[in-house]
Amino acid sequence: MTVLLATQAGSHPADGWIALDGAAGADGPPLPDPGAALEAAFTASAPVWWELGRTLAAGRGAGLAHAPACVANASDLGQMLAWTQLIDQWAAERRRVLVLCRDPWLFRHFAARPGVEPVDRAPPLWPAALRLALRGLAARGRVAVRMALAAWRLRRQRRAAPTGGAHLLVYGHPASRPGHDAYFGDLMAELPELGRLLHVDCPPRRALALAADGRTRALHAWGAPWFALARLPWARWRPDLAPVAPGLRWLVRRAAALEGGTGQAAMILWQLHCQRRWLAAVRPRRLAWPWENHSWERALVRAARARGVATVGYQHSVIGRQMFNYAAHALADPAATLPDRVLCSGAATLEQLAGWGVARSRLAIGGALRFSAPLAVVRDAAAPVFVALPFDQAVAAEMVAAARAAAAQGWRFVVRDHPMTPFAFAESPGVTRAEGGLGAQAAVAAVVYAATTVGLEAILAGLPTLRFRPAGRVSLDILPDGIAVPVCDGTGLAAALAALAPPTAPPGREAVFAAIDPAPWRTLLAPD
Structure with a gap:
C-alpha cells in the first residue's frame, strides 16, 4: 500500500503529503503542486467522463444538471476523475504518499481504489448531505x-x-x-x-x-x-x-x-x-x-x-x-x-x-x-500587466493574490474581471481595477489570463501572454490545438513575467477568428 488516506495530519510516515478539499497540511515535505500532472490527467479523463455522461443522461433529472453534459466549468466531476487517476498512479509507485481528504464522498471513493489504505475513519456523510x-x-x-x-x-x-x-x-x-x-x-x-x-x-x-x-x-x-x-x-x-x-x-x-x-x-x-x-x-x-x-x-x-x-x-x-x-x-x-x-x-x-x-x-x-476586429493594443514594458480573471471566482481570487505578491517585487497590474461574474477586490499598491477590457488599453507590458478568450486574443495580437495555473485545481485550457503559451502559478508569477517574451510568430488570426x-x-x- 503506497497511498495512505487520512482526514487529518497525524503520525503517518510518508515520503510526501498532499491535502485535498481544504484539508490542513501535515508535518514533513509536501508533494510538489501536481498542477501539470493534474491537467494532463484531466485531459486524459475525457473519454471516461463522456461515457459516464451518456450513462447518466438517461437518468431522472439529468437534463437539469451539468455533470451529465460534461460541462467542466460548472461541474468538477472531471477534476475528481483526474485526481482519481493521479492517486491510482501514486498507488503503483514505490514511495508512500499521504493524501488528506475531509470530503465524505471523495474519501469513500478513494478508499475503494486499489493500493489505497485508509488510516482514519471516513468522515460522516449525513451532516454534509443535509447541509x-x-x-x-x-x-x-x-x-x-x-x-x-x-x-x-x-x-x-x-x-x-x-x-x-x-x-x-x-x-x-x-x-x-x-x-x-x-x-x-x-x-x-x-x-x-x-x-x-x-x-x-x-x-x-x-x-x-x-x-x-x-x-x-x-x-x-x-x-x-x-x-x-x-x-x-x-x-x-x-x-x-x-x-x-x-x-x-x-x-x-x-x-x-x-x-x-x-x-x-x-x-x-x-x-x-x-x-x-x-x-x-x-x-x-x-x-x-x-x-x-x-x-x-x-x-x-x-x-x-x-x-x-x-x-x-x-x-x-x-x-x-x-x-x-x-x-x-x-x-x-x-x-x-x-x-x-x-x-x-x-x-x-x-x-x-x-x-x-x-x-x-x-x-x-x-x-x-x-x-x-483584431486588438490594437501595443506592448510597452513600462505599462502595467493586464490580468484577465476567469468565470471561476476561486481562481480569480488566487490570481489577484498572486498579483499582489508580484506587485511587492515592483510589478504593476490592472485587473479585469469576467463580464458575467464580477469579482470584488480591494485595490492595493500596484494592483488596480482595469478601466475596460484588453481592447480598451492603449498598451500593456503583458497579459496574464485563465480560462478566458482574452488570452487567445492577446496571443493573436502578438502580446507577451501567460496562462495562469491555480494550485490543486484545473482551470480550463481554452487554447485550440497548435497554440500554446508559457504557464505560471501563483508563486512563480513574478519570475515568469521577468522571463516572458512576445510570441516570435503569432498564429494566424484567420484560422481562429475568420472574417x-x-x-x-x-x-x-x-x-x-
Whole structure:
C-alpha cells in the first residue's frame, strides 16, 4: 500500500503529503503542486467522463444538471476523475504518499481504489448531505420567487410578440444594447427583421432596457408564475446509480449532492419551461443561439425539431482542448440533440468539433461575429500587466493574490474581471481595477489570463501572454490545438513575467477568428 488516506495530519510516515478539499497540511515535505500532472490527467479523463455522461443522461433529472453534459466549468466531476487517476498512479509507485481528504464522498471513493489504505475513519456523510440539501432547497426557493416575479413583471412582452420569423436566443451580456448583441455583433442591423429573445439569466431590469429596440423580449414573459412557485423548489437531479460502474458511484453521488446544493436545477427547469411555451406561442421558423451544448440546449433542439423549427448553433468563442461539453461523444443520439447547423468562428474550431464527433455536414464557417476586429493594443514594458480573471471566482481570487505578491517585487497590474461574474477586490499598491477590457488599453507590458478568450486574443495580437495555473485545481485550457503559451502559478508569477517574451510568430488570426461570411447567416436566418 503506497497511498495512505487520512482526514487529518497525524503520525503517518510518508515520503510526501498532499491535502485535498481544504484539508490542513501535515508535518514533513509536501508533494510538489501536481498542477501539470493534474491537467494532463484531466485531459486524459475525457473519454471516461463522456461515457459516464451518456450513462447518466438517461437518468431522472439529468437534463437539469451539468455533470451529465460534461460541462467542466460548472461541474468538477472531471477534476475528481483526474485526481482519481493521479492517486491510482501514486498507488503503483514505490514511495508512500499521504493524501488528506475531509470530503465524505471523495474519501469513500478513494478508499475503494486499489493500493489505497485508509488510516482514519471516513468522515460522516449525513451532516454534509443535509447541509447541501437544505442550502439547495433555500436557493431553489429564492429562484422560484425571483422567476415568478420576473414573469409577472415582463408579461406584457408576450402580448406584443409577433409570430413566425427568425430569432436569436442570447444571454443577457452586459455589452449588449438595443439593436446590437454582444454575441452576434451587427447581425441585428444586417437582418432588421431578426428578433432577439433573452435567456432566463437576464434580470428583468436589463431585459426592459434591451427591449427598447422593439425587437427584444425576455423568455420570462412566457413563463407561468404558478409553475415557478410550485415546481422550481423541488427541481433536482436524482441519478440512477444502477448502470454506473461501481468504482464511480461515489463521485456521481457527490456531483448530484453538490449540484443539489445550488439553485441551478431550478434555473434550468425554468429555462426549459419558458422556451417550450415560447415555441408553442410564437411558432418561429428559425432560431439561432450561442451554442455550447448544455443540457437546456439539447432539450431546445428536440422541442424545436418537433415543431419544424430550423436550429442554428453559433460556436461563438473558443473550444479549448478541455471544453468537453462541446463533444458529441457524450450524446446518446447526436442527430436528435445537435443543432441542424453549427456555424463556427474559424477553421480551427470547426476541425476540433469534427474531431469530437460532430458531423461535418452540420458544420460551416460563419466568421467571428464577436471578435471581428483584431486588438490594437501595443506592448510597452513600462505599462502595467493586464490580468484577465476567469468565470471561476476561486481562481480569480488566487490570481489577484498572486498579483499582489508580484506587485511587492515592483510589478504593476490592472485587473479585469469576467463580464458575467464580477469579482470584488480591494485595490492595493500596484494592483488596480482595469478601466475596460484588453481592447480598451492603449498598451500593456503583458497579459496574464485563465480560462478566458482574452488570452487567445492577446496571443493573436502578438502580446507577451501567460496562462495562469491555480494550485490543486484545473482551470480550463481554452487554447485550440497548435497554440500554446508559457504557464505560471501563483508563486512563480513574478519570475515568469521577468522571463516572458512576445510570441516570435503569432498564429494566424484567420484560422481562429475568420472574417465574417454573411452568406450562411442570410441563408439560415433570412426572413420568411
